[in-house]
Amino acid sequence: MAADGERVAIxxxxxxxxxxxxxxxxxxxxxxxxxxxxxxxxxxxxxxxSINLAISARGLAALEQVGLRDQSLKQALPMHGRMVHPLPGAQNFQPYSADGERAINSISRAELNRSLLDTAEATPGVTLRFSQRVTGVDTEAGAILLEDAGAEPAGVVLAGDGAYSAVRRSMELDEDADFLEHGYKELTVPPRDGEFALDPDALHIWPRGTAMMIALPNLDRSFTCTLFWPKGDFGALDTPAKVTAHFERHYPDVAGLMPDLADDYELNPIGSLVTVRCRPWTRYGPGAKVALLGDAAHAIVPFFGQGANCAFEDCIEIDRCLAETGGDWGRALTLYQERRKANTDVIAEMALDNFVEMRDRVSSPVYRAKQAAAHALERRLAGRYVSRYELVSFSTMPYAEIPARIRRQNRALAGAVLGSAAVLGLGVRALLRRRR
Known part of the structure; x- marks a missing residue:
């Protein structure tokens, strides 16, 4: 499987x-x-x-492949729904699944990374080299380029170096980076008297129209909160007093639970939110074959909780394609791109749409009524009617197949409703004729 002795670099x-x-x-x-x-x-x-991860079915299936599923779940807290904190009004819980039993899992990105690093380090044939900044790849010479260290040979280069990938830039691909006007900043809700200060069985959302805050639970009974605000709004709160006053006004039910609010707000950086689309993900030269994966190939915004889940699916697909092609890297990486590109394009759009849903729609009574009706249909038509959220988070159906599945079941449902109405209409007309 080493494919003609080619040196593989990740x-x-x-x-x-x-x-x-x-x-x-x-x-x-x-x-x-x-x-x-x-x-x-x-x-x-x-x-x-950090931006805590929400690991769901796709990520768990991938972790199962390397024996880390159960260990990861022990490091995670299940969240069975959203707890929405409107302004004004009482908070309300919105379950993720029709039966209320399914959950996404809040897990520390750092803890999961440690587990994967430990597993990689213990895997024969895997070498980890830290503080080694790769600045690009030379497909002609078959080498990766290292900052302050020249070049090292590599016949296969698999780049998972993030949304701002140096390898992608060196490949000069057709790419588009679409930045949201929003940035993010993290805050913390610590334990209160040794216990969770908020319900740990939920992903908490404070929807505020053009902005929002979310909070995910941690094993130490704290919550990691993330503000998603227009970037210009962050600078307006330039004193501790302004920060405190703003949160007391806009997030009154949680402001008093954040004793380090002003310090966290001042010291924690503002991050950017970007969707990266590029093509192709692969480039072959006489010396090296290169492929992108994860955020390097298709960074998405975090509002469907699918970034890590999607990247893990990339890894599983590369492994599957290698098996199918007998270790032929050229064929395997081409097949990998063909299978994954459409899927990642679709989840990128769904993630953007979910941002609007989370910051705005979830607080609407109309939205809540529609969700309740959808869950009722799922219970009544089990397996035949499934919501988009369940297909994304609680199945491994390819993302690209989900929109068509939703359209088919909606057409079938509409047809059934029209058919029932027609039958009802015939019955009413027959009754009227008899009465005449």
């Missing part, structure tokens, strides 16, 4: 890079993983850069 020791290293190592393929950061298990995570 760029990025994040979630996707580590998972792929384990999958390849278990196939007997020697892999070197290059990571620009120091080892995060030693140096720790960057302040204010």
């Amino acid at each position: 760029v990025g020791a994040g979630l996707a890079g580590c998972l792929l290293a384990v999958l390849l190592g278990r196939r007997g393929i020697p892999v070197t993983v290059y990571e620009r950061r120091p080892d995060p298990r030693i140096a720790g995570a960057e302040r204010g850069r």
Whole structure:
């Protein structure tokens, strides 16, 4: 499977890079993983850069492949629905599934990365190299380019180096980076008297029209909160007093639960939200074959909780394509791109749409009534009518097939309703004739 002795390099020791290293190592393929950061298990995570993960069916299926599903679930907290905090009004719980039993799982990105790093390090044939910044790839010479260290040979380069991928830039692909006008900033709700200050069985949302805040529970009984605001709004709160007053006015039910609010707001950075679309994901030269995966190929905004789940599916697909092609990297990577590109385009659009839903629609009584009606249909027509959310989060149906599935079932439902109305109309006319 080492394909003519080609040296395999993975760029990025994040979630996707580590998972792929384990999958390849278990196939007997020697892999070197290059990571620009120091080892995060030693140096720790960057302040204010976590954005807790919501791992669901796709991510769990991938983790199952490397024996980490159960361990990951032990590090996670299930969230069975959204707890919406409108202004004004009482909070309300909106279950994710029709039966109320299914949940997405809140897990620390740093903890999951540590588990994957440990597993990769223990996999024969996998070498991890930290503080090694890859600046590009030379497909002619068959080498990766390292900052301050020249070049190192690599016949296959798999780039999982994130939304601002240096490898992607060096490939000069047709790409589009679409930045939201919104940025994000993280805050913390610590435990209160040793317990959760909010309901830990929910993803909390404070929808505020053009902005919102969310909160996900952690095992230490804290919550990681993330503000999603127009970037210009962050600078307006330039004193602790303004920060406190703003949160007391706009987030009154949680402001008093954040003793470090002013410090977190001042010290934590503002992150950007970007959707990356590019084509192709692969480039072959006489010396090297290169492919992008995860955010390097298709960064999406985090509002459907599918970024990590989607990247994990990339890794599983690469592994599957290698098996199907007998280790032919050229054929395998071409097949991988053909199978995944349409799927990632679709989830990118759904994630953008879900942002509008979370910051605006969820507080609407009309939205809540529609969700209740959809769940009633799912219970009555089990397996025949399934909501978009359930297909995305609680199945492994390819993302690209979901819109067509939704259209088909909606047409069938509309046809059934019209048919029932026609039958009812015939019955009414027959009754009127008898009465005459």
